[in-house]
Amino acid sequence: MRLFVPRLQGGVCLARGAAATERLAKGARTRESILRVAVDLASVEGLEGLTIGRLAEELKMSKSGLFAHFGSKEDLQLATVEMARQIFVERIIRPALAQPEGLPRLLGLCEGWLDHVKNRVFKGGCFFTAASFEFDSRSGPVRDAIAAAMRTWLDVLTRAIDGAQKTHHIKASIDARKFAFEIYSLAMGANWALQLLDDKDAMAKARQNILERIKGLAMPQCPPIKLK
Amino acid sequence: MRLFVPRLQGGVCLARGAAATERLAKGARTRESILRVAVDLASVEGLEGLTIGRLAEELKMSKSGLFAHFGSKEDLQLATVEMARQIFVERIIRPALAQPEGLPRLLGLCEGWLDHVKNRVFKGGCFFTAASFEFDSRSGPVRDAIAAAMRTWLDVLTRAIDGAQKTHHIKASIDARKFAFEIYSLAMGANWALQLLDDKDAMAKARQNILERIKGLAMPQCPPIKLK
DNA sequence: CATAAAAACGAACGTTCGTGCTATTATATT
């Protein structure tokens, strides 16, 4: 039923040339710090388990003061997904895309993903994997946002594989999308083994597994792939 | 804080030789029908999202009447996990283990798992995959029960692969546990693609993918593996 | 059929949920 919400969105009011987090109006800065905590909380408790009271407590704010930054709980969830997406782009995708097209970029994506789980970029493992399985039987804007982010991620991975084929690093005969799906399945499996089964070597094993698989597709022009 | 809970567990009071669902005391029968609904509800809304009020409404029972079958919400969650485990064993594991050791049993497990998602044995896709990612950052008996069930599942899969190696259907050179993990990762990926991305062909594609992979390990003595 | 036991109910408990007001601070702008 939410009413007004006259607030401006993050990033819009950047003084030009200033660093991203500086020079923001107070409101936008607070909003951002709320969302950074929200992302971690949601990666552990889930996006439904993320409650406004708990979030306010964590930030030592009043419920109402915090709530005023969002029009509804759904808006908070959407903003949290969006913040997680930005962090993911910044920490995984951007560094990988800085690598030259071909094998380096592909490896950058794979290892970046595995590292972000191991290094706890999100407190509870991969935010989007958790959110995927939480919302995959629901409908509505939150589920749509999660699905859209995941489609984009698969697209990025697919394009990187395609690029590695174009540069003749790996065989052109395989289907890039299918291979992207395989790689990501193994990555999700590793996240699952680490988080649920406490398999401390899960990420290393997955890395080796994925590299072996890529190596099996390598062509003569392919730069060396170092395992272990 | 829960107090008494003097109720007997399902299965204990079976008249010997009688069919499983017959000959149960009224209480145990009700308890079972509650749990069957609980499993479906939890597979959609999550084990935390499974609320006693919602469950009572679904069953047209009073909250208190339903609650009396369990000592606490945690007990309800544990019982729900246990019921899901029983259904999973009955519908996927048992039929596969009825197959002769070797390739048939291994294929039975793989295809049984994929089918149980496609055929909606659980309303919201695989119960345990959803539960895994919901509880993988928590602690306590519920998480432990989920983890134990998943370890058992991986063990069953691993033993089936080992069996297929012993019968010389597939190469003995590969690591059975690693291969089990790969297969299950692809299966989880398929569940993810079907449920979140609405990829209607996800299960068929995963089936083909897994069969191809097994075929790649086939030995001369191996019975034919039919793709498509 | 009477009677004891088990199962289900209705009402209420204290909490927490999301949300809506109004008042009070803090920040920007003139």
Add this chain to the structure above:
DNA sequence: AATATAATAGCACGAACGTTCGTTTTTATG
């Protein structure tokens, strides 16, 4: 420094949460 605006706090709301209790209805047993 005065003033307008944005941000936060305080308080309250109805609903739903898990849980407890005493009572009533149903089932099983002698």
